[in-house]
Amino acid sequence: MGENNHNHNHKEQKLSFYDKSNKPFSSSSSSSQCSFTAIIVLLIFLSYLLYSFSFISFINPYSPSLIPNSLLVPVIRLGSGQAPEEKTDIKHIVFGIAASSDLWKHRREYVKTWWKPNGEMNGAVWLDKPVNDSVSSSSLPEIKISSDTSSFKYRYRNGHRSAIRITRIVSETVRMLNGTESERNVRWVVMGDDDTVFFTENLVRVLRKYDHKQFYYIGAPSESHLQNLHQFSYGMAYGGGGFAISYPLAKVLEKMQDRCIERYSDLYGSDDRIHACVAELGVPLTREVGFHQFDVYGNLMGLLSVHPQAPIVSIHHLDVADPIFPNTNRVKALKRLMNAAKLDSASLVQQSICYDTTRQWTISVSWGYTVQITRTYMPARMMEMPTRTFNDWHKRHDYTNVAFNTRPITYTDCQRPRVFYNSFVVKSSSSDTTISEYLRYKEWYPTCDWGIPDPSDINRIFVYKKVNPDRWNKARRRDCCRLMPTTKKGTMVINVTACANDEIVAYSDK
Template identity: 50%
Template sequence: MLLEANNHRLYMARSNQQFFPAKFVGSPFRLLTWVIIAISFIYTTYTLSLLYYSSSLSFNQPSPVSTGEGEPTALRHIVFGIAASENLWKTRKNYIKLWYHPNRTRGVVWLDKPVSLTISDRALLPPIKISSDTTRFPFTNPTGHRSAIRISRIISETLALNFTDVRWFVMCDDDTVFLPDNLVGVLADYDHRQYYYIGTSSESHYQNINFSNRMAYGGGGFAISHALAVLLSKNLDSCIHRYPTLYGSDERIQACMAELGVPLTRHSGFHQYDVYGEIFGLLAAHPVVPLVSFHHLDLLSPVFPKHTRVGGLKKIFQGPVSLDSAGVMQQSICYDVDGNWTVGVAWGYSVQIVKGVVSPRTMEIPIRTFLHWSNNWDNYAYAFTTRGLPLDHCKRPIVYYLMSSMLDEKTNMTVTKYGNPQRLLFIGSDHICDETPVEEMVVYKLRDPDIWKRTPRRNCCKVEKKNKKMNIHVGVCRDGDYEEMMKLQ
């Protein structure tokens, strides 16, 4: 046993000499020191390799933008990328002039071919760029057009122009009309240093099925935060190569967002308007959110009778939008007890009256004055609830459209007048209805630019009728207004 023990000690001594210098054998303190140094070296090398590897990936976290971070988001922090084509430019440029102001707004129009510009065009429109060649990208969709690839790349091409102090890139079409101040109010609620993709889907149920319900439709416009635009641009071209079968540009953007793991943040103030014809039903029952955009204006009737499309919108922009952009199209519902009328105000656009007491729940539902995207009256084709017009023409709403708007500077009260009453979509001369009870509507409302900084809530209104004129007072609901309304039903 003693010999075996001695042999074992000799073996261990030789083993130690193989792995450690002789001077450390038999010195526990020195041995421990070298073990700690070896482990530290391995850990440090491994950590540095991880940092190097992660920094080389495109999927890195957004880095803070260094300029002006302490100030709230303003219009100058937004850059618009506007998709246009040479063959429609002559008419579409007039829509851009409605909302784009060179001294306040920044953006670029991206065209497929050069166009001629008048002196007025140069003064009132954004700079114009020609999109780069996209023939290297595959496109195999049998019904689409490969211009979708060109439009998909507007984000990266606009980013490459190196605008300074950008927080948001907003993509849209040349027939998209924005309310810029409302757009700023929406985007100010989000952190541009994070990954945000903000817009909305189509009004058409079929469109959402055929394409994607998780996609922001480009006609209504969508916003991409600066951080996301940088990330997307690093991966966009390779992503486009992977989706040659898709139909449109917005489909491709959504596919790339899906690869990046960024979902759509919905905001129902963006409007694709995949409908045809008379848009009154949608505008008069606008949801309780700021109106951000219009689209497909060439396919819709003018917003006002006896106006051109551009002329009708100009009337809204020069009046209500300039007075109180946040309140445009916001619905108020009240009742004329003596005359047994329900009154619906779409501020800055119209007032309608309906005989009898109609509940707010019903008044909030858009009337189907429009056709479905397939150009028919399919009641189940919409991605929202609608209601039909009464078959009896005399039971249809009487509509008063905006005539004039002004600001009483002493009271800070807006005064908008509505007239030329007519039955909604009244057809045929053989229908004889009761005389119109009121010839003119006058709506008084305080300017309220901070309305969307509070909890969203529909405004309240009260009416007073004098002879053939009805005065309507619109404002923030007070305690007791709700109970008073319910007593009238």
């Protein structure tokens, strides 16, 4: 009887169930619900599968895409038939050189030290009026005559109206190129003066870092703090040091520059007019410390021998500074520096520091330019500071008027450095190693009672160094120099190479 009751109850359970709300529904209703739910789940699964397949087809170039062509984003892939864009090279740069007819015969010699003839470089020298120039046109840039600017206002007291002519060189260069076959290759317009010397391989290295299709205004302020602070601006690229303007920006500047110039008739120079117009376009200065205005007088050795860790791009004001090598004229001195630049432009005037612990000497190598030997230990942070071999732009020996740290040439008579200037550089025929010779500059040195050997006993230094054209594609770091054994009296041999990962440039007497 209990069993019958159990079976009866079991049958009732089959007939009805209860949901959470205690409302009965039949088993047939449950089956229909389950079938409907299964169909919904199946449809969702199929939709997801189709979506996943479409997405995979979209990202896979070898699978047919189910997405309409109008929704596809073009992607450049290797093998797609579209070659990657060529790296910026010298052929992509057009130079606009500001010059004066009165000074051109003299200053053209500066231009010849760096200009590559026979169509290897593009650009023009812009003069105020024609000159009788017998020099072959193939050895210098094409000469152009600037347009008349007498209609423009110029209100700067005791200034020079030529500033208006020079500031329009960018625009006139764009007009010269407009619609020509040469314009297709142009990526940058580079401005400089006729007494500006460019190290063109380093210029290319710098410009390669930037997208030439964007608006760029690249250069550097002056070394003179007062020039930047009062008459001009830290946000301005100085024209003597040179500056680069991307061609899209140059095209836009050309359209508005004449109207812009009229708004700034009270400014002094051409470069601050360029700066004012570029500022109206909202483009800031991109600083590159290798552009050198050199608003200084005297000996540039203190600046060039501790060049910043960046490629040297230009030097300016060669007429007011001493020749960069002694006992020669300015042009011959530049040619000597260019000989080193031809073999390893990326390393030109880059500093290395090492120590001769047996003789208690500190040695600083500025490759291709100088080697200096100083008695006693001088820490690296001190050796990185330029020595005050020059006067400021106001012809004063005022170290507070430069926009960087400096140090005295010597703290005591015994620490006066012995300077060795580069005499030649050659490249080994069997390897990528350069061999450069540096000869001691014979000048008066005070006596010293320290008991430390006199560096004047050294007359000649040979520096061995591997060519390193890719150094600026890596994190910046000074090279290291190491003394090499030699038995030749009066001679020192130095090897300059990349520092080891954990190498420390510090004096040790152990």
